[in-house]
Amino acid sequence: MKFKAFIGKLFSITLVTVSLSSFASEPIQPIERxxxxxxxxxxxxxxxxxxxxxxxxxxxxxxxxxxxxxxxxxxxxxxxxxxxxxxxxxxxxxxxxxxxxxxxxxxxxxxxxxxxxxxxxxxxxxxxxxxxxxxxxxxxxxxxxxxxxxxxxxxxxxxxxxxxxxxxxxTLVTPNSRFDRWLLGDTKAITARELAGYELFKSSGCTACHSGPAVGANSYHKLGLVRPYKTENAARGRIAVTGNKADEFVFKVPTLRNIELTYPYFHDGEVATLREAVALMGQLQLGRDFTADEVDKITAFLKTLTGDQPTFPLPLLPPSTEQTPQPEPFG
Amino acid sequence: MKFKAFIGKLFSITLVTVSLSSFASEPIQPIERxxxxxxxxxxxxxxxxxxxxxxxxxxxxxxxxxxxxxxxxxxxxxxxxxxxxxxxxxxxxxxxxxxxxxxxxxxxxxxxxxxxxxxxxxxxxxxxxxxxxxxxxxxxxxxxxxxxxxxxxxxxxxxxxxxxxxxxxxTLVTPNSRFDRWLLGDTKAITARELAGYELFKSSGCTACHSGPAVGANSYHKLGLVRPYKTENAARGRIAVTGNKADEFVFKVPTLRNIELTYPYFHDGEVATLREAVALMGQLQLGRDFTADEVDKITAFLKTLTGDQPTFPLPLLPPSTEQTPQPEPFG
Ligand code: HEC
Ligand code: HEC
Ligand code: HEC
Ligand code: HEC
Ligand SMILES: [Ca+2]
Ligand SMILES: [Ca+2]
Known part of the structure; x- marks a missing residue:
């Protein structure tokens, strides 16, 4: 079947011979299928x-x-x-x-x-x-x-x-971002400015929280570690799970993979642009006011984290029958 | 590009040598890309x-x-x-x-x-x-x-x-239904019962309105030609376009292609099942009360009109930018 063959291709693993040395010392690792x-x-x-x-x-x-x-x-x-x-x-x-x-x-x-x-x-x-x-x-x-x-x-x-x-x-992984290609040794995969953004991302401490293959998603941290974040949103983070007062405003650190695509930002969605999110992270989590140029550089780096999006034929769904309970859209 | 190649394939025309004689005399014609x-x-x-x-x-x-x-x-x-x-x-x-x-x-x-x-x-x-x-x-x-x-x-x-x-x-055409294959000479593409349904569909007068490659969609007709259709729906049909009193309850005759997939039926969506729609059409348009077996046969025929559904990779959309006007979901 055509669909099966496609799925087969979708899930096949591209084997790349990698000299581990190229990224072993980096806080971010390439995504694998x-x-x-x-x-x-x-x-x-x-x-x-x-x-x-x-x-x-x-x-x-x-x-x-x-x-x-x-x-x-x-x-x-x-x-x-x-x-x-x-x-x-x-x-x-x-x-x-x-x-x-x-x-x-x-x-x-x-x-x-x-x-x-x-x-x-x-x-x-x-x-x-x-x-x-x-x-x-x-x-x-x-x-x-x-x-x-x-x-x-x-x-x-x-x-x-x-x-x-x-x-x-x-299966919804997004390998092969330009940054991953750079990690794997393709030095031309990102520009000098994007690399400078990455260096700043590391040196200023973002990687304390955003690290690993997902560039995040591997720890919980307080939003507003240094300066408080003001929001009308009622969510209070992990305190809802642990009941522990110290977990108020503690959230799962989000992945920064494909961050260019997942606007708006923060758990309340109140941060419209990536540049704003970067500037705020500097202030709230690190107590640091980045210059506009620094924000731009980090933002440029973050955009290299957009990977290959999952691609597959739009699924065709089998029709309901006379026995299928009716949907109830209204009331 | 992978996507381009796929689109190319999607729109390519399968050339089939057809002996026209096989369907020239039928009121329904096969769909072509x-x-x-x-x-x-x-x-x-x-x-x-x-x-x-x-x-x-x-x-x-x-x-x-x-x-x-x-x-x-x-x-x-x-x-x-x-x-x-x-x-x-x-x-x-x-x-x-x-x-x-x-x-x-x-x-x-x-x-x-x-x-x-x-x-x-x-x-x-x-x-x-x-x-x-x-x-x-x-x-x-x-x-x-x-x-x-x-x-x-x-x-x-x-x-x-x-x-x-x-x-x-x-491009959203659905060729190659079993009925089309039958029209094109593949006598085994539909069962004897489905064929009997088609014969009844023709002999009882459905093809007066549902004909051509779309099995409909080529004329306007009154819903409730013989017996009135009761509905709470406010739509009055073509009178809204022509202002002509005679066009009250006149609707475009819908295509019956893929009718198995497009439940519920009629312009008000009040007819849940295809068998009900067939029985009602007999009564409203032809003044004829089909037996349950007749309804079943016609329904079986109508289900042979499901063609190849368009299939293509889920499109990937380019992201918004800082300049993009924000969506306004609420208020
Ligand atoms: C009406 C919108 C909506 C629908 C429908 C929906 N989701 Fe979600 N999903 C959300 C929201 C909002 C969250 C975040 C909730 C939270 O963290 O408290 C979420 C969270 C998630 C997460 C967690 C991701 C993370 O990083 O923490 C996954 C996985 C997920 N959804 C998958 C699904 C699946 C699978 C379905 C269907 C069965 C689904 N969602 C249906 C809105 C939706
Ligand atoms: C102490 C931990 C910590 C540090 C350090 C940190 N972050 Fe975050 N980051 C978080 C948490 C937690 C969130 C989720 C915020 C929320 O709940 O809305 C987040 C959210 C983000 C987001 C928005 C993600 C989304 O999908 O909404 C971006 C972008 C981001 N961080 C970038 C950075 C950058 C750039 C730095 C360095 C300047 C940085 N972060 C430093 C913990 C941290
Ligand atoms: C909120 C639901 C909704 C959305 C969104 C919507 N449609 Fe429709 N569409 C309908 C309904 C209901 C009708 C029938 C209206 C009527 O006949 O008065 C219709 C009719 C049509 C028809 C006529 C089909 C026929 O046989 O007469 C086409 C073609 C169509 N829509 C295409 C589109 C396209 C293209 C878009 C997006 C730009 C779109 N629709 C968005 C609900 C929707
Ligand atoms: C005089 C014209 C006419 C005749 C004859 C006729 N139909 Fe129809 N048919 C229509 C019209 C008009 C509609 C649209 C009804 C509406 O507006 O809801 C329709 C709707 C349908 C529908 C529902 C389509 C949908 O998508 O909702 C089916 C199924 C159907 N007809 C099958 C038949 C069958 C089977 C026969 C013969 C027993 C038949 N029709 C005879 C004009 C006709
Ligand atoms: Ca988001
Ligand atoms: Ca319908």
Whole structure:
């Protein structure tokens, strides 16, 4: 099948002979494609990720808020959910989310699989329920057959649904950014100015928090470490998970991969431009007022972190049947 | 470029030697791929079709209501627009829309290009304006370059935007349905029962209205010709265009291509299943009460009209810039 062949290609690993010495001493490592993908499970998960029947309205899919045409987020301050309800927080990208130490801004879900159950049943997001979604999918013969083929026995439930979605999300890595090519030894992959931005990013201390293959996503830190951040947003960060007062305003450090695509910035989405985000980080986290030129240089470096976006044929979804519960978009 | 090559393949015409005699006498003709597509214009139009920045909220794209993963419609009774406003009428498929004698249920737009300007500025759909959309796209360098390359001179305006979208829509044909293969001489492409359904479809008079390559979409007819159709929906059909009392409840006869995918049915979306739609058509348009077996047979035939769905890589959209006007999802 054409689609299978394409998926095969999508998940194939380009083997590059790398002299480790070129980046072993750097705080950022190149992104690698995940090696152990169950391809048929991921193909099913892709369909589910795009299927608006996972929502009560029949209108919102995971891709509505994590649009893979636009860097895996919605580019809104806070998201739009069922009945156009305003979400509480900025939608993070699903790109490279598999590299995160945990999911959500406050890290309240340990894994992608655990995370995926959240939005389906969240009344301000997809507003469905785990049972209803399984009941919907069960009425569709092509889904029944595909779940059976992927999991080796008949049956559709939230466990299998979120397992497949998570497997698809694991494939959403963005290797081969210009910066990664530079790390791998291609000295011409970034400009002198971008390199100067990287040096400043390191020397001023950004890499204390934004490091590793995801350039972040591997620790929790307080927003406003040096100077407080003013926001009307009600989110208080990891205190919601730990109950620990010291965790107030502590958030998962976001990945800076593809940061050019995932505007607006910060958990409240109130920071419109990347230059503003960089300047603010200097002030809030490091107590440092960068000059306009310094901000520009770091921003130029950050734009070299945009990698190859996942590319695949728009999935075709199997039609509902006479037995499928009707969507309820209104009321 | 990989994408270009794919598009090339997408639009390439499969030449089949056809003995015309096999379908010359039938009221339905096979669908053919359009021959004269401007491929780079269509590729730009595809991006625009998927770009939610064509809406005021930054959240709704053409594909939100004409989802190409689901047969080019939204599978809702009436659509969801800006601010979750309930639309007045069922969203028709964009698949094969280029074959229609005119656009919209009442035919009020003559061409796809004229049509595409409507939803962008419609306050219950995308709620933007022709000027704002052009202003947004102008701030994005990749769009500026692509419009210049496609149209041969710099400039982005609603005329070029709708021209490109219409060119993309022209490519959304669905050839190679099982019924088309039967028309082209492959006698095993449909079952005896499906063929019996087709014979009944012809003999009972459905083809008086549903004929041609689109199996409809080439004439206007009254809904409720023999018995009146009861609906709470306010739409009155072509009278809105002509002002002619005789045009009350006269609608464009919809295409029956891919009808299995474009539930629910009728302009008010109140008919949930295809079997119900077939039974109602018999009563309303022909004064005939089909038996359950007759309804089943015709329904089985109609399901042979599902053709190859357009398949292409999910388009990647160029990011906004600091100059781009912000979306206004709320208020
Ligand atoms: C209505 C908008 C909306 C929908 C629909 C939605 N999400 Fe989210 N998603 C969000 C928001 C907002 C957050 C951040 C919530 C938080 O951190 O408290 C989020 C967080 C996430 C995260 C965590 C990323 C990170 O870095 O922490 C993942 C993964 C994710 N969503 C995947 C999905 C999947 C899979 C679906 C569909 C089953 C989905 N989302 C549906 C808005 C949405
Ligand atoms: C002490 C830890 C820490 C340091 C140091 C730090 N950051 Fe951050 N960074 C964070 C946290 C936490 C957030 C999330 C803020 C929030 O919750 O909105 C963040 C957010 C960001 C964002 C926005 C990401 C998004 O998707 O919204 C950018 C850009 C960024 N940092 C760049 C930098 C730069 C550049 C530096 C150095 C000048 C830096 N950071 C230093 C912890 C840190
Ligand atoms: C909010 C939902 C929504 C959005 C967004 C939307 N449409 Fe539509 N579309 C509809 C509805 C509803 C109709 C039927 C309106 C009528 O006939 O009066 C329609 C009709 C059409 C038709 C006519 C089809 C036919 O057979 O008559 C075409 C073509 C079309 N839309 C293309 C587009 C394009 C292109 C865009 C984006 C620029 C778009 N639509 C955005 C809901 C939407
Ligand atoms: C006199 C003209 C006429 C005849 C005869 C006719 N139709 Fe229709 N058909 C229409 C019109 C007009 C509509 C659109 C109804 C509306 O506005 O909701 C329609 C709608 C439909 C639909 C729903 C399409 C959709 O996308 O919602 C189906 C299915 C259908 N017809 C099948 C049939 C069948 C089967 C027969 C024969 C039993 C038939 N039609 C006979 C004019 C006709
Ligand atoms: Ca963001
Ligand atoms: Ca319909």
């Amino acid at each position: 995940p090696a152990d993908i169950d391809q048929s499970k991921a193909a099913l998960g892709m369909k589910l990720f795009f299927d608006p029947r996972l929502s009560k309205s029949g209108f919102l899919s995971c891709n509505s808020c994590h649009n893979l045409s636009m860097g895996g987020s919605d580019n809104l301050k806070t998201s739009i959910g069922h009945n156009w309800q305003q979400g509480p927080i900025n939608s993070p990208t699903v790109l490279n989310a598999g590299l995160s130490l945990a999911q959500f801004w406050d890290g309240r879900a340990a894994t992608l699989k655990e995370q995926a159950g959240g939005p389906i049943a969240n009344p301000v997001e997809m507003a469905s329920s785990h049972k209803l979604v399984a009941d919907v999918l069960k009425t569709i013969p092509q889904y029944r057959a595909e779940f059976q083929q992927v999991f080796g026995s008949p049956g559709i439930d939230i466990d299998r649904i979120t397992d497949a979605i998570a497997e698809f999300e694991k | 359009p021959a004269d597509i401007d491929q780079s214009k269509a590729a730009l139009g595809m991006k625009l079709f998927f770009d939610p920045r064509l809406s005021k909220s930054g959240f709704l794209s053409c594909n939100s209501c004409h989802n190409l993963s689901m047969g080019g419609s939204d599978n809702l009774k009436t659509s969801i627009g800006h601010n979750w406003q309930q639309g007045p009428i069922n969203s028709p498929t964009v698949l094969n829309a280029g074959l229609s004698l005119a656009q919209f249920w009442d035919g009020r737009a003559a061409t796809l290009k004229e049509q595409a300007g409507g939803p962008i500025a419609n306050p219950v759909e995308m709620a933007s304006s022709h000027k704002l959309v052009a202003d947004v796209l102008k701030t994005i360098p990749q769009y500026r370059a692509e419009f210049q390359q496609v149209f041969g001179s710099p400039g982005i305006d609603i005329d070029r935007i709708t021209d490109a979208i219409a060119e993309f829509e022209k």
